[in-house]
Amino acid sequence: MKVISVPEYCLGCGLCEIYCAAQHDGYDGNVLKAYKRGQPTPRSGLIKFSQISWLNTCMNCDDAPCLNACISGAVKRDEDGIIYIDENRCVQCYTCVMVCPYGHAQPSSKSGRIIKCDLCRDSEGIPACVSHCPNAALKLVQGGAEQ
Amino acid sequence: MGAPLNTGFQMSTPVFKVDRDPDRCIQCGVCINQCANEVHHMDNDGWMWIEDEKCVACQRCAVLCPTRAISITDFPVIYRENSHWGSASIREIYRQAESGGVLLTGMGNPRPYKSYFDHLLLNASQVTNPSIDPLREPMELTTYLGNKGSLITETEKPFLKLKVPIMFSAMSFGSVSLNVQKSLSAAARDMGTFWNTGEGGLHPDLKEFGSCAVVQVASGRFGVHPGYLENSAAIEIKIGQGAKPGIGGHLPGEKVSEEVSLTRMIPAWSDAISPAPHHDIYSIEDLDQLIETLKVATGYRKPVAVKVAAVHNIGAIASGIVRAGADIVAIDGFRGSTGAAPMRIRDNVGIPIEIALAQVDSRLRDEGIRQQASLVAAGGIRSSADVVKAIALGADAVYIASAALVALGCHMCQMCFTGKCNWGLATTNPGLSKRLNPELGIQRAKNLLAAWGHEIQEMMGGMGINAIDSLRGNRLMLRGIGLNPQELDLLGIKSVGD
Known part of the structure; x- marks a missing residue:
């Protein structure tokens, strides 16, 4: 599974980033609490270029370079095929940052460890970015990107 | 100056x-x-x-x-x-x-004039005749629009078949974004009804939706060519619009983008101002000629509609239109909306659709020509109850535009003429128009029609009526509340309690 953007209908509003941040780090989707009390860190970033914008997120590659390159086994794939980070194992070598063909994996400004989209695997339902996009410009589709 | x-x-x-x-x-x-x-x-x-x-x-x-x-x-x-x-x-x-x-504005007349729909109450069956449960028994909403006098003539006349008696009213590409037209056209096709191109021509992307489109021929003749007339379900001659009777369409230059200019066949970024009258129509006889011309041009295979604003003496006007050969007469009441109109015209010209409709239906019946044309009511239809009331007053079907836009996200700010519609509807700015994803728009518009269809069936069932044909012009199903005797007379209905 992966989330894909439909730039044709992306408003560039940034709600995906906001709800992404609120869904992680224990805020449980509470935007107000995340932004007023915490240090919200979106996993996926909105890219704006002229009038076009899209969400840069994990493509869950079939043969994932980050998974292959991780020197400490922190990048893992769960039974649903979702690639996620085991934060306790991350040694901040940033090899995954360099090998990610989509420029998605990034160090957290808080902990320095890697954070990436995990398709909101800890919560029920579809990922927060998809469910909160006001224009259906994000879609959850089956399959990962081929490398 | x-x-x-x-x-x-x-x-x-x-x-x-x-x-x-x-x-x-x-x-x-x-x-x-x-x-x-x-x-x-x-x-x-x-x-x-x-x-x-x-x-x-x-x-x-x-x-x-x-x-x-x-x-x-x-x-x-x-x-x-x-x-x-x-x-x-x-x-x-x-x-x-x-x-x-001149003060410009958008949407429909917001002034606190009496809304007659809100003074009409519907009947329901009790004891003396049974009501019908639409979930258990068949309930027919199919409506045919066209000249039904053909039953007694040798040649068969063309008609439109509507699965719900609701069509999307004229909103041109330019006044609204292409994504609005994409949403409404696909919704109309899927729901078995029709959408209207407005006077801005048909964008090439929407060619496949021509078969469920009523194509408009208005005084500016924007985008009209043989292929446009041919690729349609019906042709509508727009004489007037409820929001601005007596004046032509006005598309501010800000909205005439390259795409709009190609579809309309006019220079980009120039104001598209339709003449007030059709310069080839100065009488009923002239209208007769244009109707005949369009019928000849399309081989008598398409019904021709004539749309007029509801104004004083609408009964005689409609009679003339039917006698000129129109298969469908669309009447647009003074609550009808617009993308841009002078505020004084929108707020002060025209008459309510409810009274116009009752007058036209009665006049055509009195003259024995009601079967020669179908009546479509437009202008300010807000709910399925308004649809039922309009049909009981004499309409065959209704046009909705504001309601359709609201379904797509319109919040009625009345600033359509600025081209800065934040909901991506009344704009041709690519950055704004992409705010309406047709995928969502189609479903929203379909949901609206489906919901209204269910509600119409419920109301008909309550009245003990199982086919929309039996509701048309059935003013015994209506009673007026808070209306004076003259208003009741004009509407052709009885008072509550009577």
Whole structure:
């Protein structure tokens, strides 16, 4: 599974980033609490270029370079095929940052460890970015990107 | 000659007040990037600012704000109002004294004239005849539009078959975005009804939806060519529009993008102003010729509709239109909407659709020509109850436009003419029009038609009627409440209790 953007209908509003941040780090989707009390860190970033914008997120590659390159086994794939980070194992070598063909994996400004989209695997339902996009410009589709 | 004042000073205070709750605002900037009117901005020090005077109360920021931090209210009135001079009248004079221009506006007549739909009550069966449960028994909504006099003639006349008695009214590409037309056209096709191109021609992307399109021929003749007429379900000659009877369409140059210019076959960024009259129609006889011309041009395979605004003496006008050979007469009441119209015309010209409809239906029946044309009511239909009342007053079907736009996200701010529609509807700006994803738009429009269809069936069932044909012109199903004897007479209905 992966989330894909439909730039044709992306408003560039940034709600995906906001709800992404609120869904992680224990805020449980509470935007107000995340932004007023915490240090919200979106996993996926909105890219704006002229009038076009899209969400840069994990493509869950079939043969994932980050998974292959991780020197400490922190990048893992769960039974649903979702690639996620085991934060306790991350040694901040940033090899995954360099090998990610989509420029998605990034160090957290808080902990320095890697954070990436995990398709909101800890919560029920579809990922927060998809469910909160006001224009259906994000879609959850089956399959990962081929490398 | 009027000339705009060369000063930034404005006499008027803002119309709306935008409040941001600091306890809730997370400075995410969604309001800033969503407002095409540039009401919100953040300065270099991270302060959020609001310019109330730019706000049109479209609610875009308030709806998208993830923490509900924004509320929009009327600006506290500081005008010294009295019962004759309201704040709107005063403000409009300030605006005209500054601009020297005609006041433009959008959407339908908002003035507090009597809404007759709200003074009509429906019947329901009790004891003496049974009501019908639409979930258990068949309930027919299929409607045919066209000349039904053909039953007794040798040649078969063309007609439109509607699975719900509701069509999408004319909204041209240019006045609304292509995504609006994509949404409505596909919804119309899927729901077995029709959409209307308006007078802006048919965009090449929508060619496949020609078979469920009523194509308009208006006084500007924008986008009219043989292929356009041929690729259609019906042709509509637009004589008048409820929002601006007596004047032609007005598409401000700001909305005439390259795409619009190609579809309309006019220069880009130039005002598209349709003449007030059709310059080849100065009488009923001339209308007869144009109807015949269009029928000949399409081999008598398409019904021809004539759309007029509801004005004084509409009964005689409609009679003339039917005698001129129109298969469908569309009447647009004074609540009908527009993308751009002079405010004085929109607010002061025309008559209510309810009275016009009753008058036309009665007149055509009295003259024995009602079967020669179908009647389509337009202008201010807000709900399925309005549809049922319009049909009981004599309509065969209704046109909806405002209701369809509201389904797609319109918040009725009435600023369509600026081309800065924050909901991506009444604009041709690519950055704004992409705010309507047709995938969602199609489903929303279909849901609206489906919901109204169910409600119409419920109301018909209550009346003990199982086919929409039996409701048409069935004014015994209506009673007037709070109407005087003359109004009841004009509507051809009895009073409540009678």
